Amino acid sequence: MRFPLDLQQTSYSYLERPNEVLLSLLAAHVLSAKPSARILDVGCGAGANARAIRVRHPAAHLVGVEPNDHAAGLAREAFDELHHGDAASYLDKASTEAFDAIILSDVLEHVPDPVLFLRELASAPALRNAAWIISVPNYGVWYNRVRTLMGSFDYAWSGLYDRTHLRFYTRRTIQELLRYIGLEVQGDSCTPSLVQSMAPLLRKLFDKNVDQGEHLSLGDSKMFQVYSRFVEPAEARVCQAWPELLGFQVVTVARRA
Numbered sequence: 178m179r180f181p182l183d184l185q186q187t188s189y190s191y192l193e194r195p196n197e198v199l200l201s202l203l204a205a206h207v208l209s210a211k212p213s214a215r216i217l218d219v220g221c222g223a224g225a226n227a228r229a230i231r232v233r234h235p236a237a238h239l240v241g242v243e244p245n246d247h248a249a250g251l252a253r254e255a256f257d258e259l260h261h262g263d264a265a266s267y268l269d270k271a272s273t274e275a276f277d278a279i280i281l282s283d284v285l286e287h288v289p290d291p292v293l294f295l296r297e298l299a300s301a302p303a304l305r306n307a308a309w310i311i312s313v314p315n316y317g318v319w320y321n322r323v324r325t326l327m328g329s330f331d332y333a334w335s336g337l338y339d340r341t342h343l344r345f346y347t348r349r350t351i352q353e354l355l356r357y358i359g360l361e362v363q364g365d366s367c368t369p370s371l372v373q374s375m376a377p378l379l380r381k382l383f384d385k386n387v388d389q390g391e392h393l394s395l396g397d398s399k400m401f402q403v404y405s406r407f408v409e410p411a412e413a414r415v416c417q418a419w420p421e422l423l424g425f426q427v428v429t430v431a432r433r434a
Contacts, residue, residue: 181332181340189247190334192383193222194396195229196282196312197409198368198428203310204234206363206430207278212236214277217304219264220244220284223392224252231255240276242267251392264294268301276303281311283426285351286342295358305433309360312428315367316345319422320374334387336376337425348420348427360431367424369412372404 179186207214213236218227221241230237241256242264243249249261260267279298288294298304314337321337324330332340346354352362372379386394395401416423 181334184340187388189245189392190340190387191222191248191392192335192380192387192395193225193392194401194405195225196368196426196428197405198366198413198426199280199282199310199312200226200229200233202364202366202428202430203230203278203280203308206308206310208234208237211277213238215275216240216278216280217276217307218242218256218280218282219298220281220287221248221252221256221259222282223248224255225393225396226280226282227252227255228393228396240267247390248392251390265297268298268303271303273302275305276307278308278310279304281309283312283314285311285313285354286339286344286346289343291344291354292358295354295360299358299360299433307432308363309355309431310428311351311355311431312368312426313346313351314339314342315347315370315421315424315427317347317421318370318425320370322422333377334380336373346427348424351427351429355429355431356434359434361434363430363432365420365427365429367413367416367420368426368428369409369416370423370425371412371416372408373425 212234215238217240219242221243227239239256240258241252242260243252244263253259285291332338355362383394
C-alpha cells in the first residue's frame with residue numbers, strides 16, 4: 178500500500194517541471210540586464226529550472242544546492258557547480274564572489290524556522306546585492322478553500338498537500354515574512370491553478386516514471402509541451418486577475434531593503 182506519510186517509502190517523490198513564472202521574473206529582474214549573472218539555486222531538486230535557464234540564458238553561471246542524494250545526482254549536469262548539502266554548509270566554504278540572484282523555488286514551506294533560515298542567507302556577503310526569487314504554494318488557492326469547507330485535508334506526494342510541508346503561506350504572509358527579515362518586495366506574480374487542481378489525477382500517469390527515478394519526465398512529455406505552449410499562457414493571464422484566489426503558487430521578487 179502506498180501511503181504519503183510513510184517517508185520511508187521513497188526519499189524523493191517529486192515530478193518536476195520548469196516554473197515558467199519564476200523563470201520570467203528571473204529574466205525580467207536579473208538576466209535581461211546581465212545575461213552572465215551568477216545564480217544560486219537553493220533546494221534545486223533535480224534541476225528542472227536550471228535546465229531551462231541553461232537553454233535560454235547559456236551565459237549564466239549556475240550554482241545548485243540540494244540535500245537529497247538522488248536529486249543532487251540528477252541535477253549535477255545542469256549546473257556549473259553543485260553542492261550536495263544545505264545552504265549553510267555551502268556558504269560557509271564558498272568564495273565571497275557575489276551572486277546576482279538567489280532562487281528559493283518551493284523551499285520555505287519545508288523549513289521549520291523560516292525566519293532563521295532567511296536571516297542566515299541574507300547575512301552571507303555573497304548575497305548582499307542579490308535579487309531573491311521565491312516561490313511558495315498559495316494556501317488560499319480556490320480549491321483548498323473548497324476542500325477546507327468540506328472538511329477535507331489529505332496529504333499527497335507533492336503539491337499543496339505535500340507530505341513534507343511544515344509551513345503554509347498566502348500572498349500576504351510571504352510578503353510579511355520577507356519584509357520582517359529586511360527584504361523589500363519589488364514585485365510578484367502567480368502560477369495558474371486551474372489545471373493544477375487536477376494534479377493528483379494527472380500524476381498517476383507518471384507514477385511509474387517517479388518510481389523509476391525519472392523525476393523530469395513530465396517536462397519531456399508531449400502532453401506537457403502542448404499544455405505549456407497553448408494552455409498555460411492563457412490560464413496564467415486568467416489567474417493573475419485574482420492571484421490570492423486563483424494562484425497555485427505565489428512567486429515574489431525581493432531585494433535587501
